[in-house]
Amino acid sequence: MKDVQDLLSRPPNVINVGLEIFYKDLKTQGVRAVSVEFRPPAGGDEHLAAILRRLQG
Amino acid sequence: MPVKVTVRKNTYYDSVTLMWLSREASGVPGMHQVVVVMGTDLNRELLDRVGLLDETARKAGPSDLIIALEAVDDRAIEAGEQAVEDLLKRRQELAPDAEHRYATLRSALQAFPEADLVSISIPGRYAWREAETCIKAGKHVFLFSDNVPLEQEVRLKRIAQERGLLLMGPDCGTAVISGVVLGFANVLRRGPIGVVAASGSGAQEVTSMIHNMGSGVAHVIGTGGRDLSREVGGLMMAMGISALARDSSTQVIVVISKPPHPEVSRGVLEVLRNTGKPAVVCFMGACHRSSLADGIWGADTLENSARIAVALAQNDDPASCLGHPSGWGRWVEVAAREARRLAPSQVFVRGLYSGGTLCDEAIHILSRTLGHVYSNTPLGPGLKVERIGAGHTILDLGDDAYTQGRAHPMIDPTLRQAMILDVAQDPRTSVLLLDCILGYGSHPDPGGSLVSSIMKAREIALSAGRHLPVVVSVCGTDLDPQNKDEQANRLRSAGALVLDSNAQTAAFAGNLMAEVGGTP
Amino acid sequence: MDIDAANRRAIDRVLQSQPTLVGIGTALETVPGMDGKTLLHAGPPVAWDRMCGPMRGAVMGALIYEGLAQDANEALEVAQSGEITFDPCHHHQAVGPMAGIISPSMPVFIIENATFGNQAYCTLNEGLGKVLRYGAYDPEVIERLRWMERVLAPALAETLEVCGGINIKNLLSQAVQMGDEGHNRNRAGTSLLIRELSPHLVRSGVSRQDAASVLEFINGNDHFFLNLTMPAGKCTMDAAHGIPESTLVTTMARNGTDFGIRVSALGDRWFTGAAEVPQSLYFPGFSEKDANPDIGDSVIAETAGFGGFAMAAAPAIVRFVGGTSKDALAATLSMYEITMAENDAYLIPPLDFRGTPTGIDLRKVVETGILPAINTGVAHREPGIGQVGAGLVRPPMQCFREALLAFANHVESVETVPS
Numbered sequence: 001m002k003d004v005q006d007l008l009s010r011p012p013n014v015i016n017v018g019l020e021i022f023y024k025d026l027k028t029q030g031v032r033a034v035s036v037e038f039r040p041p042a043g044g045d046e047h048l049a050a051i052l053r054r055l056q057g
Numbered sequence: 058m059p060v061k062v063t064v065r066k067n068t069y070y071d072s073v074t075l076m077w078l079s080r081e082a083s084g085v086p087g088m089h090q091v092v093v094v095m096g097t098d099l100n101r102e103l104l105d106r107v108g109l110l111d112e113t114a115r116k117a118g119p120s121d122l123i124i125a126l127e128a129v130d131d132r133a134i135e136a137g138e139q140a141v142e143d144l145l146k147r148r149q150e151l152a153p154d155a156e157h158r159y160a161t162l163r164s165a166l167q168a169f170p171e172a173d174l175v176s177i178s179i180p181g182r183y184a185w186r187e188a189e190t191c192i193k194a195g196k197h198v199f200l201f202s203d204n205v206p207l208e209q210e211v212r213l214k215r216i217a218q219e220r221g222l223l224l225m226g227p228d229c230g231t232a233v234i235s236g237v238v239l240g241f242a243n244v245l246r247r248g249p250i251g252v253v254a255a256s257g258s259g260a261q262e263v264t265s266m267i268h269n270m271g272s273g274v275a276h277v278i279g280t281g282g283r284d285l286s287r288e289v290g291g292l293m294m295a296m297g298i299s300a301l302a303r304d305s306s307t308q309v310i311v312v313i314s315k316p317p318h319p320e321v322s323r324g325v326l327e328v329l330r331n332t333g334k335p336a337v338v339c340f341m342g343a344c345h346r347s348s349l350a351d352g353i354w355g356a357d358t359l360e361n362s363a364r365i366a367v368a369l370a371q372n373d374d375p376a377s378c379l380g381h382p383s384g385w386g387r388w389v390e391v392a393a394r395e396a397r398r399l400a401p402s403q404v405f406v407r408g409l410y411s412g413g414t415l416c417d418e419a420i421h422i423l424s425r426t427l428g429h430v431y432s433n434t435p436l437g438p439g440l441k442v443e444r445i446g447a448g449h450t451i452l453d454l455g456d457d458a459y460t461q462g463r464a465h466p467m468i469d470p471t472l473r474q475a476m477i478l479d480v481a482q483d484p485r486t487s488v489l490l491l492d493c494i495l496g497y498g499s500h501p502d503p504g505g506s507l508v509s510s511i512m513k514a515r516e517i518a519l520s521a522g523r524h525l526p527v528v529v530s531v532c533g534t535d536l537d538p539q540n541k542d543e544q545a546n547r548l549r550s551a552g553a554l555v556l557d558s559n560a561q562t563a564a565f566a567g568n569l570m571a572e573v574g575g576t577p
Numbered sequence: 578m579d580i581d582a583a584n585r586r587a588i589d590r591v592l593q594s595q596p597t598l599v600g601i602g603t604a605l606e607t608v609p610g611m612d613g614k615t616l617l618h619a620g621p622p623v624a625w626d627r628m629c630g631p632m633r634g635a636v637m638g639a640l641i642y643e644g645l646a647q648d649a650n651e652a653l654e655v656a657q658s659g660e661i662t663f664d665p666c667h668h669h670q671a672v673g674p675m676a677g678i679i680s681p682s683m684p685v686f687i688i689e690n691a692t693f694g695n696q697a698y699c700t701l702n703e704g705l706g707k708v709l710r711y712g713a714y715d716p717e718v719i720e721r722l723r724w725m726e727r728v729l730a731p732a733l734a735e736t737l738e739v740c741g742g743i744n745i746k747n748l749l750s751q752a753v754q755m756g757d758e759g760h761n762r763n764r765a766g767t768s769l770l771i772r773e774l775s776p777h778l779v780r781s782g783v784s785r786q787d788a789a790s791v792l793e794f795i796n797g798n799d800h801f802f803l804n805l806t807m808p809a810g811k812c813t814m815d816a817a818h819g820i821p822e823s824t825l826v827t828t829m830a831r832n833g834t835d836f837g838i839r840v841s842a843l844g845d846r847w848f849t850g851a852a853e854v855p856q857s858l859y860f861p862g863f864s865e866k867d868a869n870p871d872i873g874d875s876v877i878a879e880t881a882g883f884g885g886f887a888m889a890a891a892p893a894i895v896r897f898v899g900g901t902s903k904d905a906l907a908a909t910l911s912m913y914e915i916t917m918a919e920n921d922a923y924l925i926p927p928l929d930f931r932g933t934p935t936g937i938d939l940r941k942v943v944e945t946g947i948l949p950a951i952n953t954g955v956a957h958r959e960p961g962i963g964q965v966g967a968g969l970v971r972p973p974m975q976c977f978r979e980a981l982l983a984f985a986n987h988v989e990s991v992e993t994v995p996s
Binding site for chain 3: 074076077079080092094100103106107157159160161164
């Protein structure tokens with residue numbers, strides 16, 4: 001389980017997906033982070049999203 | 058309509074700047090036309106065509122700037138002139154905060170390969186796919202989202218375990234990894250106590266108390282509320298415990314959860330025993346008294362979990378620190394005094410909570426002395442309610458039933474503010490219990506947001522000839538963004554009784570009711 | 578099915594292409610499928626009755642130029658008669674700016690892809706204002722076209738024989754470092770071109786008088802280079818078209834009525850939606866009510882990884898988009914979300930010389946909802962008035978959704994079923 005020990009050995013670098021406030025809090029703490037402004041795939045169209053998943057391979 | 062034309066000699070601006078400027082200035086209220094151009098033949102012809110060419114402009118040359126304004130009145134002309142002036146002077150500032158937002162997780166992973174962990178807080182039906190992408194990309198996950206299908210949680214936790222990755226959640230609100238807060242958590246001194254929790258507010262209460270007792274926290278690993286169900290089997294709990302076992306900064310391990318499924322319970326305790334490190338387990342409600350059994354301390358309250366852990370970390374005997382907290386005698390007196398001021402109609406305890414486990418703890422403590430306690434998260438099916446009504450009632454306002462189309466009460470106090478007044482209006486309410494949770498993620502002034510409701514509530518009771526004690530504990534540390542002392546002081550000024558832990562507020566209410574009803 | 582592998586092949590072909598100006602020919606002799614009664618136009622297929630004002634004007638002008646009509650009235654009759662075949666430039670390895678009309682007698686640049694051998698063609702740029710591509714058809718316009726045919730083209734043809742080929746990709750990559758983006762801003766590219774051509778023009782057999790008028794003509798038209806960047810882009814994207822299973826968008830084009838795209842794996846199928854009026858800054862005296870919907874093949878620039886996709890490199894264009902460098906950077910950065918690769922030749926100085934986002938992936942556009950950002954000139958809706966502004970426009974999402982459904986049907990031989 002080296003990976004978890006790795007995680008616990010120093011402050012993590014974080015990708016934030018979703019709430020902007022969580023990203024703001026990370027930056028306030030001086031964490032190395034980037035943020036993803038998540039939007040539902042294919043604008044929420046389930047049919048297209050399912051097709052995209054098949055085509056992503 | 059008034060027209061004003063000004064010419065600035067030998068003042069060059071490129072055509073793109075001037076087009077942009079004209080557009081911006083034409084937004085000034087009352088402007089009919091704005092044309093700001095260099096005095097070329099073509100432009101002077103244009104000005105003529107639109108009726109803005111006067112003598113001065115006619116004489117302007119290609120290197121002179123013509124500012125031509127037509128507006129409804131002179132005031133608007135002046136405003137337009139000022140706007141043009143400001144725009145001409147404006148220096149293009151370089152973006153102060155041009156933080157780029159990635160449109161997809163995939164491009165963020167590509168741009169930031171050094172990322173260790175991904176924090177996901179999007180609707181559950183999309184969240185699990187993003188979590189899966191992260192795990193397959195070798196990243197740990199903090200999964201705040203709830204409404205993730207159970208079968209996906211099971212499947213993804215198995216994959217994560219195979220790859221040696223933590224999947225904290227779904228429905229995990231709190232984690233602190235190497236001092237970095239994820240989600241809702243308090244700012245804590247680093248220290249030797251590691252926590253694995255299937256409960257957010259439980260972890261917050263325990264860790265805040267650890268800090269407040271002068272000790273510190275190595276990590277808080279969240280597992281999500283469903284980890285200790287039969288289906289999930291405590292997968293992440295086990296991984297978290299093992300990780301803390303191997304972590305050199307952790308000397309004492311604390312486990313916090315609602316009571317797990319019995320099979321899962323056995324497994325968790327087994328893993329805990331194998332760590333060889335002193336350990337404390339709080340399966341809320343599972344025991345009435347803290348005690349040592351098979352090498353593991355079982356704690357009856359969150360407060361005692363913290364006290365035992367701190368004692369273990371300091372090589373003291375936990376048994377010696379489990380009595381009543383210092384100053385408890387005074388609170389017993391206060392409870393008696395408050396009880397004497399109640400009207401005969403006031404016979405039921407009411408509680409309005411933002412933290413689920415804090416609500417749970419209050420229900421457990423009070424059930425022992427009061428008997429039936431109604432709740433939306435009750436101890437038994439016959440006691441389920443959705444609102445204050447019959448009997449002793451303690452509600453968890455962070456439960457799904459109250460958060461449809463509304464933010465969690467730790468962020469948005471409005472529902473609780475309204476319900477406090479309802480409770481005050483009910484003549485049978487004898488005492489009101491509240492929690493007040495500080496830290497990252499919480500409302501910037503949780504205490505302040507309760508102050509006017511508390512005052513109003515006590516006034517409502519008073520004007521109806523009743524006395525309403527309001528009892529609160531503030532969950533937080535002196536390092537939190539909200540000023541803990543100030544929060545407590547303001548609550549006191551509003552007339553609330555502020556105790557040092559959630560368990561104490563519940564015990565206080567129990568004492569108060571004992572004085573009222575003569576129950577032992 | 579390995580779409581990623583197909584896309585890697587496709588994008589490699591894009592990046593390895595070397596579009597080179599090798600000569601000038603006459604459309605009838607040079608452009609495949611051209612004949613005496615055919616007029617090529619910009620954008621996806623469109624019939625006369627759906628053509629916008631500027632395109633109709635350009636058709637009429639072309640008919641007069643060709644001698645197929647004596648005047649505007651006759652030109653109108655001929656255009657409506659059914660005698661004339663209208664077809665997209667794109668179907669003939671060609672591209673045209675704005676109305677993009679190519680008629681048999683017009684001279685065209687010949688761009689050859691030195692790596693893969695395919696060719697592409699485009700007319701020579703007439704200049705600004707009242708010109709054919711904006712739908713003007715006065716005698717002045719016709720006169721200029723004739724001068725281009727009789728003086729400009731032959732002079733340049735002879736010059737090119739002397740100097741050999743000119744690698745347009747090289748010139749464009751230098752121009753991008755000098756504040757151009759190859760679509761709306763071509764001043765640096767035009768300057769580099771004159772620099773390249775001049776010694777050879779002088780050395781050739783062209784008379785001093787003609788040489789002077791040629792140089793003056795090019796010098797007076799900042800967009801001369803556009804008619805080279807466009808076929809360079811076409812030449813590049815054609816080399817990557819027709820790769821099975823590739824979701825590379827190889828064509829984007831508009832005819833002033835419709836916006837159309839084509840995808841590498843889907844052959845000649847067009848996916849269209851209504852062309853929009855760009856968000857623009859208007860020249861003094863003009864406004865949105867004067868604007869024609871989006872028109873021209875020049876969006877081949879963005880398709881090939883320059884133009885709007887290099888916006889961050891072109892400060893002068895920046896103001897057209899929201900007004901600040903920050904917005905241009907943001908617009909360019911978001912294009913990386915929908916493309917397959919970073920260009921190795923077109924580098925963006927303010928992004929630390931990061932390569933432009935290149936190779937639009939159909940899947941990513943639908944997934945993210947991010948549409949390609951296009952910088953474009955705006956034409957007056959009435960024929961023959963000219964450019965009225967410039968701004969930012971996006972294709973309709975409909976094109977990409979339909980293309981994705983068609984692609985899914987194409988690669989999965991069974992009927993697609995939602996999972």
